[in-house]
Each structure stands twice: as structure tokens, then as C-alpha cells.
Amino acid sequence: AIRYGSAGPVFGSRFMGTAAVSAEDAGETAKLASGKKEDKAVMSYWGVEHKKVVKEDGSQWKWACFRPWDTYSSDLSIDLGKHHLPVTWMDKLAQRTVKTLRWPTDIFFQRRYGCRAMMLETVAAVPGMVGGMLLHLSSLRRFEHSGGWIRSLLEEAENERMHLMTFMEVSQPRWYERALVIAVQGVFFNAYFLGYLISPKFAHRVVGYLEEEAIHSYTEFLKEIDEGNIDNVPAPAIAIDYWRLQPGATLRDVVMVVRADEAHHRDVNHYASDIHVNGLKLKELPAPVGYH
Amino acid sequence: AIRYGSAGPVFGSRFMGTAAVSAEDAGETAKLASGKKEDKAVMSYWGVEHKKVVKEDGSQWKWACFRPWDTYSSDLSIDLGKHHLPVTWMDKLAQRTVKTLRWPTDIFFQRRYGCRAMMLETVAAVPGMVGGMLLHLSSLRRFEHSGGWIRSLLEEAENERMHLMTFMEVSQPRWYERALVIAVQGVFFNAYFLGYLISPKFAHRVVGYLEEEAIHSYTEFLKEIDEGNIDNVPAPAIAIDYWRLQPGATLRDVVMVVRADEAHHRDVNHYASDIHVNGLKLKELPAPVGYH
């Protein structure tokens, strides 16, 4: 049931643009543009208005940044303890890189795990996007199928962005934290971009280890909640809808599903690196699309 | 019904990687690694093996680069004649840019529309990816929701890549065409990246006009087919599955749905530009996710 109700954007008479310029539709458009403001929503000339989306229970879907078909129930049974033992010098360099990055992070955040989660998710959402984009460009240049890896890495990026949208509701960034995020993103985006061009094997291994660390810090987060040092506040509405949590879900439930997500990212990235270790290209093995 | 059948990647005993290194699972892993080659598929240590996917009719899904839930029936009733009349100097510059780009293209390809389509789709898949990535990074930096625009632009990029995967089946690139694609991508990616950073309003307007030109050249393509100058060969299997075409579909049917896709991209991009014209940010209006 798709209707253009008042849920869509209401332009009223102030929205300008293509609406008024097509010779063919000028009459109709003029009518729309001068339509009563508080009447019903006006479909733009381009016909790409927001469609009203409803939840399974019939109530209105209130998120534009994700849709009901993007939501899922996280597989909490995933093994949190899996670890890639570093074998090659490259593995060791990857692990050393991650451990080195953790050091300033621990000092900066101490035990403020809510703030830590929010800040780190701004970085965590970068590798999937960069990897997905580079594979996309490579697929176009070489006239080759992707094996689903583009989608798989983009899904990871979107999932990490949802982690950020969730923790934003629990913790508010201060001005110097915002400045830090901008600086860190500038450096990390370029570093990962170059790193992925030089060695996707190394890049995915680094992300695999980053995810192992993420699992560790979310486990610490849970401990702090269980010990009462962090309030187990109600889960944000966005988290309840995204992970299909129960109505009474709490922050603890959210951290549980986020931690499970990180374990899935760990698997995907170590697996991607393993494929390269075997001298294969990612596209030669089907990607774990929809793995969560 | 998810089973790890022989459809998944068979590593046999040669696949190395994380499988052999976890202390906890070493026993089981060693068993897997030495498993009989021609036996059944081996699940990797990371558990992210390709899941067997079936079509609606129960037959096996044979594409890794897209899944049944990515397929759709194109809306062929879309108005192909819509046009954004250039009003501002920026509109005029955008249209001028596109017309200028068309000139060498027409000379290079003449009436070889199959080849032209294949080559141009390698370029067409760039803007959506760049725009989606930049919006993603911006969403992370500013702690802001995307309004669905990241997904919407990434969908456009994936759709364009599917156009390429389709035309690749009909036309084979020669070595100098491959070289040309690499050069053009290098220039266009950077130009669009910078352009989008400077003015998304201009960038989306340019893409809107590019799509208008694409509709025009696919219409010419159809004419050549109807006049018998281009053979109306059977549609590639990948196209039949992606656009849910009838089993006996032909190249003509494929060009019809691709042209409809371009008309949808035109709408999305002119609409995005219009939003900027009105001094709004994309995220302030819900994106046309799933618009095709």
C-alpha cells in the first residue's frame, strides 16, 4: 500500500526547481506550485517522492535512513573468541598496527565506553565503504563480476553507520570530539584508501584485528553495565527498530547485538584476507552477503 | 533452506589461512583441511561460506554478484521525455558540459550502440558510488542521519554496474577500449569527486543531463534494432534474471528496461539538485530508495 500521505515532504509553494520549467507540464506544475500549503503533499515533477512505508504491525515507519527490509535479528550465538593467530610478518604487522592504535584510544577514553563506542564507530564505518568503492571501480575497469563482495563490504559500512546512529542517542559528542573525528577521518580515509590499493590482504587483516578489539571493548562495556558503573538505560528507538529488539530492550541488549555485528565483520574481513593469502581474488569466491 | 552444498566454494586441501591456526578449533580445522577433495564443501573457519540461494521456482541461483532480492521489474511507463530546462547559469554550464562530452563520444562510437552502451556504463557507475561515499563520510563526521540518500545513490551505482555486466555479454571490449576505460575512469572519478565536494548541486545536475543523453542514445539503439541494423539477439541470461524478463526476451527488451532505469536515475539526480537549489540538504528530504 503506497500512498502519498502527509508523511512525505510537503513542499508547499516555496519549493522551487525543475517543477516550474518543463514546457509540457507547465500547467500542472504551476497548479501544484501554487497549491494550498496545508492541503496534501505535493508530488514533485520528478515523481520521486517519499513513499509511505509501514511496519509489520501497520504503524508508520519513521526512519528514512533505513527501511524495514534492512532490519534483522542479530545472531547472538556467534563465537566471540575466534582469533586469527598471526603467522606471516604481514599478520604480525597488522596486529601490531591495531595494538598500537589501541594504546592512545585507551588513554583518551578510559572507561567511558559509551563515548568510546560512538567515536570509534565513526572510524569503523570507513573501511567497508573504501573497500566496496575500490572493488566497484575495479569491476568496472576490468569488466569483471564482483562475486558479491562490493555489496558485502558496503553492507558492513552501512551496518557500522547504524552503530553510530545508535550510540549518538546515548552519548552526545562535544565540540572537541567533533573536531577530532574530522581530523581522524581525514587521515584514516586516505591511509585506508592507499593501503587497500597497495594490499587488500593487509587491509582486510587489519580490519579483522580491529574487529577483534571492538569485541573486546564491547565486552568491557557490558561488564561496566553489569557492575552498575554505566546506567542500563532503555534502548534508543532506532536500535529497537533496526535489530528488531523487544519493546522493553535496554542498552545492554543493544551492546550485545552490536558486539555480535563486530564478530561478523571480523569473520568477513579475516576471510577476505585469507582468500588473498591463497592467491585468489575476492570475486573468485562468493561473498557473504547478508551475513549477520 | 540453507545448506552448504557443492554450490559453495570447494577449498579442498589447498585452501590455507586462518583455518589452521586457532588453538581452540585446531582439531576440527585440521580435519577439514585434510578432508577429501571431492567430498563435500568445506566450511571455512570463519563460517562465512556462500549460502545456497534458490530462485522462486526452486532452481539454483547462479549469480554471486546479485541476489534474487536485488531483482525487479522495471517500470516501463516512466515518462522518457521529461527534461530540466536550464534556468540558472549553473544549469547552463551543466548542460554545456554534457553536450561537450557527447561530441567526442558520437565521433568515437558512430552507430555502434552496443559497444557505446558497454563503454559508457563503465563511466555511468561512478557518480552514484562517489556521491554515496561522500554522503556516508559526511554523515559520520557530522553525526547526522542520511535520509536514505547514501543507499539511494549506492543503488544507482550498483544498477549501472549491472548495465555493464549485461552489455559485456553482448559486446566484447578490445584492448585499446580497455585502456581507454582505465584512463577515462581515472580522470572522471577524480573530477566527479572534486566536483561533488565543491557543489553537489552542480554534480547532480550534470548527472541528470547525462541520463537525459543516455535515454536519447538508448532510443537510437532501439531504432537500429528495429531497422535491422543491429541483430535482435536473445537477451543474456543475467539480464533475464536481473530484470525478471520473460524466457524468450531479446536484446530489444533489455534496452527497453535499461532505458527506463536511466529515466529513473535522471529523476533522482535532478530532484537531488533541486533540493540543493532550495537551500536544503539532501538528508532533509527522504530519498527515493528502491525507485525503479
Ligand SMILES: [Fe+2]
Ligand atoms: Fe561497529
Ligand SMILES: [Fe+2]
Ligand atoms: Fe565492526
Ligand SMILES: [Fe+2]
Ligand atoms: Fe546505465
Ligand SMILES: [Fe+2]
Ligand atoms: Fe543511468
